[in-house]
Every structure is written in structure tokens, then in C-alpha cells.
Amino acid sequence: MLTTERARPEPVRRSPRAWRLAVGTVCFGAFMGQLDASIVTLTYQPLRTEFHTTPAGVEWVSLSYLLTLTALLVPVGRVSDVRGRKLMYLYGFAVFTAASAACGLAPGLAALVLFRVVQALGAAMMQANSVALVTTSAPPERMRAALGMQAAGQALGLALGPTVGGVLVSALGWRWVFGVNVPIGVLALVAGHYLLPRTRQCAAGGRIDLPGVLLLGGSTTAALLALSVASGLGLPVWSAALLGAAAAGAGWAFLRRQRSCPRPLLDLALLRERRLGPGLLGGLCGYLVLFGPLVLVPVVLTRAGSTPLATGLVLTALPLGFALAATGAERLLPAAWSDGLRGRAGAAGCVAALALLVLLPAEAAVLPLPLALLGLSLGVYLPANNTQVMRAVPATAAGTGGGMVNMTRGLGTAVGVAAVTLALHLADARTAALTLLGFALLILATTSLATTTTSRRS
Known part of the structure; x- marks a missing residue:
């Protein structure tokens, strides 16, 4: 049973x-x-x-x-x-x-x-x-x-x-x-x-690429451990270089494995589609920018003497804006807007929001404005970007494409946590905000690249 x-x-x-x-x-x-x-x-x-x-x-x-x-x-x-x-x-x-x-x-x-x-x-x-x-x-x-x-x-x-x-x-x-x-x-x-309901039709059994799973997990874990050592984790400083080398080696082995495996975790052949690479990179940066402030803002407000409840209320502006845009943009934005145009608009909004986060004072009364704008912008950008990614994937590889989107979501979230922690350790909150702004500019660049590629091919 x-x-x-x-x-x-x-x-x-x-x-x-x-x-x-x-x-x-x-x-x-x-x-x-x-x-x-x-x-x-x-x-x-x-x-x-x-x-x-x-x-x-x-x-x-x-x-x-x-x-x-x-x-x-x-x-x-x-x-x-x-x-x-x-x-x-x-x-x-x-x-x-x-x-x-x-x-x-x-x-x-x-x-x-x-x-x-x-x-x-x-x-x-x-x-x-x-x-x-x-x-x-x-x-x-x-x-x-x-x-x-x-x-x-x-x-x-x-x-x-x-x-x-x-x-x-x-x-x-x-x-x-x-x-x-x-x-x-x-x-x-x-x-x-x-x-x-029960599963109506189960697939035939097949071998899972376990070495690929281990190599991917080993590469990402070693890379983030290296960032953590640089952020003050209690390990010798020289171990950061060793972990970085291990991450690069495992990543190289993972790519080689994916080229030869009959059922790879990451279908490298799909990445030859010119829109797919920029879309996946933009998605990774999008989730990084979404979750980076969830680490940065509590640190800033706690240092300023804010209570956890007050900090949580301020921070709610970001996910609330994201939720409103992700569920309402389809009805509120002009139907004639393409996914590319929606993506560019959302990416531009991310840049503007993070520029405000850098320029405005880091106070509880001020932070909700840039956080809400950032959430709204990401709520427009990420659905449009993910749609473009899935449209660039053949119907026969939809499951693999969905897996790639999930992987970029998880990796982007993890890198967001690590990058903000590293910036706070090496410098200050403004530097961490500038780091997020840099990733937002990268989102805008990848969105423009994917749209330009589509126009040239059409």
C-alpha cells in the first residue's frame, strides 16, 4: 500500500x-x-x-x-x-x-x-x-x-x-x-x-544520470563554499582557491558528461538555440535579484535597530509587488505587447528600482518604494522571460526545458544569497546594492540580446 x-x-x-x-x-x-x-x-x-x-x-x-x-x-x-x-x-x-x-x-x-x-x-x-x-x-x-x-x-x-x-x-x-x-x-x-488523482499513465523506466547529478551538485556546492570562505566562513583562506578549482573541475566534467550521456540532465544541443542561452542567464539573474534583497534588507534594518516585525513588514513590499505583477500583468498590460517587449520593460524597471535602492537612504520609511518597484518589475520580467525560454525549446523537449528553468531558479536564488553575503562582508550595504544593480543591468542586456536575435532570425 x-x-x-x-x-x-x-x-x-x-x-x-x-x-x-x-x-x-x-x-x-x-x-x-x-x-x-x-x-x-x-x-x-x-x-x-x-x-x-x-x-x-x-x-x-x-x-x-x-x-x-x-x-x-x-x-x-x-x-x-x-x-x-x-x-x-x-x-x-x-x-x-x-x-x-x-x-x-x-x-x-x-x-x-x-x-x-x-x-x-x-x-x-x-x-x-x-x-x-x-x-x-x-x-x-x-x-x-x-x-x-x-x-x-x-x-x-x-x-x-x-x-x-x-x-x-x-x-x-x-x-x-x-x-x-x-x-x-x-x-x-x-x-x-x-x-x-492517480497517475493515469506511467513512463517506462529509464536510467537516471546519477554521475551528472553528483557532478552538478559538487560543482555548485564547491563554488558557493568558496564564496562563503571569502565571506568569513571558518575555513582557511587558501581553501577558497582549492574549492574554486574543484568547482571548475567538476563543472568541466559535468559538461563532458552531458555531451556523452544518452539522457542528460542538461541537453547541451538545446543551447545552440540562440535565444535560449541569454534567456536562461537572464532568468538566473532575475531570481538572484529577487532573493538578494531578502538577505540585504534584514541586515540593514537590524543594524539600524529595527525589530523583526518591522523588518518583515518593510520586506513584504518586494514579494507583494512580485505577486501582484505576476498574477495581474496579463490583464493590465496591453495585449499587443510581445514577451520581448514585456521582458525589456520589466528589466528596465529592475534597473530603476535598484538605482533607487543605491541612492536613497536605507531607512524603513523609504525602502518600501524601491522594493515594491523591484517586485513589480520582476513580476513582469520573469514570466515573460520564462515564456520566451519555453518557446525556444522544441515541444519534444518541453520537460527538459522546464528542468532548465527550475535549475536556473534554484541557482539564481543561491547565488543571490551568497553574493549579497560576500558583498556585506567585504564592503558595506551600498556595495551589496550596487552588486545587485550590476546584475539588473545584465538582465537588461540579455533581454535585449534575445530580442535582437529573434528579430534577425524572423
């Missing part, structure tokens, strides 16, 4: 609202994943105080989760196609919920990082299956509405994260930032058992 998917009760299966119930259940996972992503950075200062560690050590509470999630999304998705998406999704909820409880009870920083790795395994089992469950549950004519419901769940979690985190840290302590996942997870497990 633990290795097979159970059918929904007959009254549920026959209900005309069955697809809405299934999609609503998937929204639990979408909500939890984004809530967790935006809530954890508010625990950094309490963790530093309780465990007597450095910012470079605390950042691995986020990085360990993001690296594990990035490395596992593609292979877990392939296992789910074979074993059943409902089965893997429910197991993912169980692992995520149990690991969240363990994180809340962690006796030290090392244990917390380890439990975050386990939590990321559960998150990968959920995220790798969420879109597939939505698209197989909803009727074809309601597909866009169903995906909109899922996007709304993600946006709600992202928007509520800083406020909820500020309240929990101020009133109950950092451990409840993880504990809040437990009741939601238990409710979602029960709902999923009764409301999610």
Missing part, C-alpha cells in the same frame, strides 16, 4: 469540482514552498546570536536547501514519471513536514543545515510534480485557470513570508518559522490522499 497510488473516493472522482479540489491541494505545496523561501532569511540574526556564528555560516541554512533542491528536481521528476506523481508528491509532503519539525528542534547550526537538506528532498518531490498534477487534473479548456490558481498559491506564500516570519520571530522565536509548516503539511497530506 505504501508503494502504490490509491484512487480517490468515488464521490470525489465524480464531482464536477474534482479538478478544482485537486488543484487546490497542489496549491498547499506551492504556498509552503514560497513561504519557506521568503521567511527563512528573517531567522539569520537570531541564529547568529543563539549559535554564535558568522553570517557566512548562517547563509548555509538557505544554501544547503537551495543546492539540494536544484540538484534533485530533474531526477526526482523522472522517478515520479515512472513510480507515480501522486505517490511521490505525498511522500514529498511527509518528508518536508517531518524535516520542518526537525529544523524547529535543531540543537545546533550543523544539525539545522542537515535537516534543511532533508527538507529540500521533500520540496523537490513536491515541486517536480506540481505542474504535472495540475495539468493532468484539470480539463484542457480550464488549463490556464488551473495554472493561475497554482501561481496565486505561490504568490500568496511569497508575499506573506516576510510578515509571517517577522511575527513569528518577534513573538515566538526563530524555531516557529519552521514549526509553522507542520500543521499545514499534515492538512495537505490528508487532502492529497483523498483529492489527488
Whole structure:
């Protein structure tokens, strides 16, 4: 019974609202994943105080989760196609919920990082299956509405994260930032058992590129560890160069592996499409710019004497702006605007917002303006960019293209955390903001390049 998917009760299966119930259940996972992503950075200062560690050590509470999630999304998705998406999704909820409880009870920083790795395994089992469950549950004519419901769940979690985190840290302590996942997870497990449909057709079994998974994970982990050493992690300075060399070597071996593997994690042949490379790089920078301020702003406001609750309220402007634009841009922007034009407009807005973040005083009364503008701009840019990426991928490789987008999302988020921490360690908050501005300019450049390439080919 633990290795097979159970059918929904007959009254549920026959209900005309069955697809809405299934999609609503998937929204639990979408909500939890984004809530967790935006809530954890508010625990950094309490963790530093309780465990007597450095910012470079605390950042691995986020990085360990993001690296594990990035490395596992593609292979877990392939296992789910074979074993059943409902089965893997429910197991993912169980692992995520149990690991969240363990994180809340962690006796030290090392244990917390380890439990975050386990939590990321559960998150990968959920995220790798969420879109597939939505698209197989909803009727074809309601597909866009169903995906909109899922996007709304993600946006709600992202928007509520800083406020909820500020309240929990101020009133109950950092451990409840993880504990809040437990009741939601238990409710979602029960709902999923009764409301999610079984997988109608499982794929044939196939060998997963395990060496590719290990090389990708090794390369990204070594690179981010090198950045952490430069940021003040308690390792010898010479180890940064050694880790950098290991990251380059593992990355080179990964690329060679992808050229020869019959079922690669990263299909290098697709990157010959000229729009795809700039689109993926722009997406990586977009998520970097989205999550970088979630690390920078709490540090700045905490140093200024702001409470966790006040910091969370200020920080909410960024994900709230992103949520509003991501869910409302389709209705508010002119229908004649192409994805390229929307992408350029969003990228230009990112540059303007981060220029304001550099120029304006870093005060609680001022920061919501540039943060809201940045969120709105990214909410316009990222959906348009991801659409362009997927349109550049052949229909027969849509799954691989989606995996690439997920990988850039995870890597961009991880690099955003590491880059801001490094800038804060080596210089100051203004330098960190200038670093983010540089990445925003790169977004604008990649968007212009992708659009120019498309025009020349058309």
C-alpha cells in the first residue's frame, strides 16, 4: 500500500469540482514552498546570536536547501514519471513536514543545515510534480485557470513570508518559522490522499544520470563554499582557491558528461538555440535579484535597530509587488505587447528600482518604494522571460526545458544569497546594492540580446 497510488473516493472522482479540489491541494505545496523561501532569511540574526556564528555560516541554512533542491528536481521528476506523481508528491509532503519539525528542534547550526537538506528532498518531490498534477487534473479548456490558481498559491506564500516570519520571530522565536509548516503539511497530506488523482499513465523506466547529478551538485556546492570562505566562513583562506578549482573541475566534467550521456540532465544541443542561452542567464539573474534583497534588507534594518516585525513588514513590499505583477500583468498590460517587449520593460524597471535602492537612504520609511518597484518589475520580467525560454525549446523537449528553468531558479536564488553575503562582508550595504544593480543591468542586456536575435532570425 505504501508503494502504490490509491484512487480517490468515488464521490470525489465524480464531482464536477474534482479538478478544482485537486488543484487546490497542489496549491498547499506551492504556498509552503514560497513561504519557506521568503521567511527563512528573517531567522539569520537570531541564529547568529543563539549559535554564535558568522553570517557566512548562517547563509548555509538557505544554501544547503537551495543546492539540494536544484540538484534533485530533474531526477526526482523522472522517478515520479515512472513510480507515480501522486505517490511521490505525498511522500514529498511527509518528508518536508517531518524535516520542518526537525529544523524547529535543531540543537545546533550543523544539525539545522542537515535537516534543511532533508527538507529540500521533500520540496523537490513536491515541486517536480506540481505542474504535472495540475495539468493532468484539470480539463484542457480550464488549463490556464488551473495554472493561475497554482501561481496565486505561490504568490500568496511569497508575499506573506516576510510578515509571517517577522511575527513569528518577534513573538515566538526563530524555531516557529519552521514549526509553522507542520500543521499545514499534515492538512495537505490528508487532502492529497483523498483529492489527488492517480497517475493515469506511467513512463517506462529509464536510467537516471546519477554521475551528472553528483557532478552538478559538487560543482555548485564547491563554488558557493568558496564564496562563503571569502565571506568569513571558518575555513582557511587558501581553501577558497582549492574549492574554486574543484568547482571548475567538476563543472568541466559535468559538461563532458552531458555531451556523452544518452539522457542528460542538461541537453547541451538545446543551447545552440540562440535565444535560449541569454534567456536562461537572464532568468538566473532575475531570481538572484529577487532573493538578494531578502538577505540585504534584514541586515540593514537590524543594524539600524529595527525589530523583526518591522523588518518583515518593510520586506513584504518586494514579494507583494512580485505577486501582484505576476498574477495581474496579463490583464493590465496591453495585449499587443510581445514577451520581448514585456521582458525589456520589466528589466528596465529592475534597473530603476535598484538605482533607487543605491541612492536613497536605507531607512524603513523609504525602502518600501524601491522594493515594491523591484517586485513589480520582476513580476513582469520573469514570466515573460520564462515564456520566451519555453518557446525556444522544441515541444519534444518541453520537460527538459522546464528542468532548465527550475535549475536556473534554484541557482539564481543561491547565488543571490551568497553574493549579497560576500558583498556585506567585504564592503558595506551600498556595495551589496550596487552588486545587485550590476546584475539588473545584465538582465537588461540579455533581454535585449534575445530580442535582437529573434528579430534577425524572423
